[in-house]
Amino acid sequence: MFQIQSHSLRPLTTTAHLAQTMTLLSLTIEELKQQIDSELASNPALEFIEERRCPTCHRLLPERGFCPVCSRPLNQYSDDPVVFISPRDDFHPVRQDVEGFLPEEHDYSPVEDALPTYVLRQIAPDLAIEDRKLAAYLLAHLDEDGLLTIELVEVASYYHVSLERVKAVQRLIQKADPVGVGSRSTQEALLVQLEVLSETRSVPDLAQCIVENSVDLLFRRQYAELARLYNVPQRRIEQIVHFISENLNPFPARSHWGDVRQPSAADVQVYHRPDIIISYMNDDPQNPLIVEIIMPLSGTLRVNPLFRQALQQAEGEQRSAWREDIEKASLFVKCLQQRNHTMQRLMQCVVKSQKDYIMYGDKHLKPVTRVSVSRELGVHESTISRAVAGKTVQLPNKRIVPLSSFFDRSLNIRTLLKDMIAREARPLSDAELVDMLSREGIDVARRTVAKYRAMEGILPAHLRRSLSQVS
DNA sequence: CTATGGCACGGATT
DNA sequence: AATCCGTGCCATAG
Numbered sequence A: 001m002f003q004i005q006s007h008s009l010r011p012l013t014t015t016a017h018l019a020q021t022m023t024l025l026s027l028t029i030e031e032l033k034q035q036i037d038s039e040l041a042s043n044p045a046l047e048f049i050e051e052r053r054c055p056t057c058h059r060l061l062p063e064r065g066f067c068p069v070c071s072r073p074l075n076q077y078s079d080d081p082v083v084f085i086s087p088r089d090d091f092h093p094v095r096q097d098v099e100g101f102l103p104e105e106h107d108y109s110p111v112e113d114a115l116p117t118y119v120l121r122q123i124a125p126d127l128a129i130e131d132r133k134l135a136a137y138l139l140a141h142l143d144e145d146g147l148l149t150i151e152l153v154e155v156a157s158y159y160h161v162s163l164e165r166v167k168a169v170q171r172l173i174q175k176a177d178p179v180g181v182g183s184r185s186t187q188e189a190l191l192v193q194l195e196v197l198s199e200t201r202s203v204p205d206l207a208q209c210i211v212e213n214s215v216d217l218l219f220r221r222q223y224a225e226l227a228r229l230y231n232v233p234q235r236r237i238e239q240i241v242h243f244i245s246e247n248l249n250p251f252p253a254r255s256h257w258g259d260v261r262q263p264s265a266a267d268v269q270v271y272h273r274p275d276i277i278i279s280y281m282n283d284d285p286q287n288p289l290i291v292e293i294i295m296p297l298s299g300t301l302r303v304n305p306l307f308r309q310a311l312q313q314a315e316g317e318q319r320s321a322w323r324e325d326i327e328k329a330s331l332f333v334k335c336l337q338q339r340n341h342t343m344q345r346l347m348q349c350v351v352k353s354q355k356d357y358i359m360y361g362d363k364h365l366k367p368v369t370r371v372s373v374s375r376e377l378g379v380h381e382s383t384i385s386r387a388v389a390g391k392t393v394q395l396p397n398k399r400i401v402p403l404s405s406f407f408d409r410s411l412n413i414r415t416l417l418k419d420m421i422a423r424e425a426r427p428l429s430d431a432e433l434v435d436m437l438s439r440e441g442i443d444v445a446r447r448t449v450a451k452y453r454a455m456e457g458i459l460p461a462h463l464r465r466s467l468s469q470v471s
Numbered sequence B: 001c002t003a004t005g006g007c008a009c010g011g012a013t014t
Numbered sequence C: 001a002a003t004c005c006g007t008g009c010c011a012t013a014g
Helices: A009-026 A029-042 A110-126 A129-140 A152-159 A163-175 A186-200 A205-219 A223-230 A234-247 A305-313 A316-353 A355-360 A370-377 A381-388 A403-407 A411-423 A430-439 A446-455 A461-470
Strands: A046-050 A082-087 A276-280 A289-295 A299-303 A392-394 A400-402
Touching (some): A009 A316, A029 A046, A029 A289, A046 A316, A110 A129, A110 A163, A129 A152, A163 A186, A186 A234, A223 A234, A289 A316, A289 A355, A299 A316, A305 A316, A316 A355, A316 A381, A370 A381, A381 A403, A411 A430, A430 A446
Parallel strands (some): A082 A289, A276 A392
Antiparallel strands (some): A046 A299, A276 A289, A392 A400
């Protein structure tokens, strides 16, 4: 497919252009940053220019006018959300030189490379040189949830060091972002997260007790049982559960739970950095929405004009090599711009139709499909799919959800269902729930209600009875 | 007999 | 082309 290359330049640029834009589209910020870095490093024709930032909010100023986040005058504009590209360089808070740090002798799959390196960077400064191999070894044995797959004792005996030392390294890892990574179990991860959290804010004291002694009850949502066990009102337990699901994440490396996992904390996740941030201007719900599409750099990329000039004087071999560099550089820049443009339009469209969802919560999510968006934007559906896949969005209420949740066909029904069950006077059977839903204008099969219930981790009616009796 | 969960099928979505 | 999701049918538990 690349034979065309040698013949003509134009078809090459267009197909390559498309291909590269596609791949860029599907990258998350972290990947995008890597991509840009490597491009920048390998191509001398590519230039990076620092740009102005807003003095108060530290965000980059748009082409003209005021900072969209902190200045008032923008209010005069319509109610439509402001969508813009927001470059940031505070992306990796800790950037340490870790060259030669990762030992080669251990095989770990390149796919999982991102998380280990990310963590390693953070803890590097606090790590004794001789403990580095321990850290690297531990990090190389994380599963996709960020949990450790090996026993600490094994590591200790493998390296002939004391268990204590391995534990110390593990603790260091656990406290890095994402907090709790490198724990042996979800329970351990939760405990670490509680501990870290308690340093900055108050944590319900029972929370730790519960996680430590009765996680299984917690995961199975046996709130009544818990209330009995700890001799507190069930209301209190529910508060704590709420706190836990708001702030903790049993799978440190996960952005969202798989469908059949412990549904106890199913609605909220803690994840490191969102790709997109949606907020109200000045955090005031009166103001229009601000949609920031995060760029990992605070500046623009362009083809270095000096390099262009130099090309004029170059000759022979050099000239063609440089010419190629320039081609590649400008292609990359174009693709990047197009990526941003597409993202911008995509978000514009999505935010417009899902405004209620963003402002008022899950109940108001409209079942928009990727196809409908693609039609509206006039692009291929797969483009949208790629752009949406793997990205995360921070909502005004600081929750971070996958972008794909904007396209969830049943979330609104599920939350409605959850509400109804939460308010129910007596346990309602699935069939009765179907009735109630149809009164709300939603027609679903009985079987489907059952499935939604299962997704939300709600027990069947006859089992819920016991709960309501206790409380 | 009623309420639910399992399996599997078809259509939509990606 | 592969996957996901809603749904119908049937078995099973209560």
